[in-house]
Amino acid sequence: MRKKPAFTLIELIFSMVIIGIAFTVLPKILQLAAKVSVQNVREEAMYNAVAYIGLIKSTAWDENNTVVDDILHVNAGDSDYDCNSSASNPIRKGGFTGSRNCKNDKNASILLGMEGNDNNISDDMDDFNSTTAKNDTNSRNYDLNVTVKYVTDIAENSPTFSSQGQTNKTTNTKEINVTVEVNKKQTALGTSLVKMSFTAQNIGQQQISYRNWN
Numbered sequence: 001m002r003k004k005p006a007f008t009l010i011e012l013i014f015s016m017v018i019i020g021i022a023f024t025v026l027p028k029i030l031q032l033a034a035k036v037s038v039q040n041v042r043e044e045a046m047y048n049a050v051a052y053i054g055l056i057k058s059t060a061w062d063e064n065n066t067v068v069d070d071i072l073h074v075n076a077g078d079s080d081y082d083c084n085s086s087a088s089n090p091i092r093k094g095g096f097t098g099s100r101n102c103k104n105d106k107n108a109s110i111l112l113g114m115e116g117n118d119n120n121i122s123d124d125m126d127d128f129n130s131t132t133a134k135n136d137t138n139s140r141n142y143d144l145n146v147t148v149k150y151v152t153d154i155a156e157n158s159p160t161f162s163s164q165g166q167t168n169k170t171t172n173t174k175e176i177n178v179t180v181e182v183n184k185k186q187t188a189l190g191t192s193l194v195k196m197s198f199t200a201q202n203i204g205q206q207q208i209s210y211r212n213w214n
């Protein structure tokens, strides 16, 4: 009786082709998986930065706006913007009639951070100054940082303003910066993942009677 060979020639050729394809495609699949994981971390970092900006925007412009809805006085802003402006052509003297004016004569806070009465719950935008949030797992490791500073007000009819922070002064403009930085896989992700900024203006505040944080 004729013995059947272990593999026919056709079977051998097919096997070699399949093995060849596997060796060509496998590295590409692995490469793709790595790219997807990098993209996931980027998206997560971006999402966290956007979420923080939403959270910060939902708070009052200043601690004193948690007490009164006034436009606050500042000590180094553009004088035309001051609520009690003595300028010849004040832009918004007295604010709106009835509310969001400056009848309580409150000043914006020089302190950029949490106040003693906050009990570690941020209720105004600059309470988030120096916030650091960390995501530290095997696959993810990045820091989210928030800084808040007073910047020079935009002068009337001027298209730009200086982003230079003001020290021990208050203005009508707070600049909020959210940065997400990477601690692992810097070569794949870059040292800084996300940087987002926005400015918030001293325009008074709608009083929020109840906010559930926890």
Ligand SMILES: [Ca+2]
Binding pocket: 063, 066, 115, 117, 118, 123
């Ligand atoms: Ca407070």
Ligand SMILES: [Ca+2]
Binding pocket: 063, 113, 114, 115, 118, 122, 123, 124, 127
């Ligand atoms: Ca506060």
Ligand SMILES: [Ca+2]
Binding pocket: 062, 063, 109, 111, 112, 113, 114, 115, 124, 126, 127
């Ligand atoms: Ca504060």
